[in-house]
Amino acid sequence: MKYISLITWTDQGIQAAKDSPKRLDQAREMGQGFGVKIEEAFMTMGDVDMVCIVDAPDDESYARFGLRLCQNGAVRTRTLKAFSEDEYRRIMNGL
Structure with missing residues (x-):
């Protein structure tokens, strides 16, 4: 299943914006434990x-x-x- 995640930084997150790439890497690694992949x-x-x-199961x-x-x-x-x-096409064809 596909998801689009809209992400906003909190005040804490923006103060550490420089660390955002590292947090993204950590999120990718953490996602593996949930069967989730940030594509x-x-x-x-x-x-x-x-x-x-x-992508998630x-x-x-x-x-x-x-x-x-x-x-x-x-x-x-x-x-x-x-x-x-x-x-999308299957859904629309079912109307």
């Missing part, structure tokens, strides 16, 4: 500081990963469940 990560400008494309695994990720206090996340083009 792509982008730093963005605007209301969101980073966007990640994530199911919603529960991703939820556990996301909650654990936020426990360090450096980030907050908003998650969008994403459908592949094939899934």
Whole structure:
């Protein structure tokens, strides 16, 4: 299953922005324990500081990963469940 994670740095996270690449590496490593893979990560400008494309086996695994990720206090996340083009076409064909 694919997810798009919209990440914002907390006050604590922005104070340690220089450490953000190290935190991303740690998040990737931690994700393995949940069966979660951060496939792509982008730093963005605007209301969101980073966007990640994530693969997880199911919603529960991703939820556990996301909650654990936020426990360090450096980030907050908003998650969008994403459908592949094939899934999108099947959904639309079912209307």
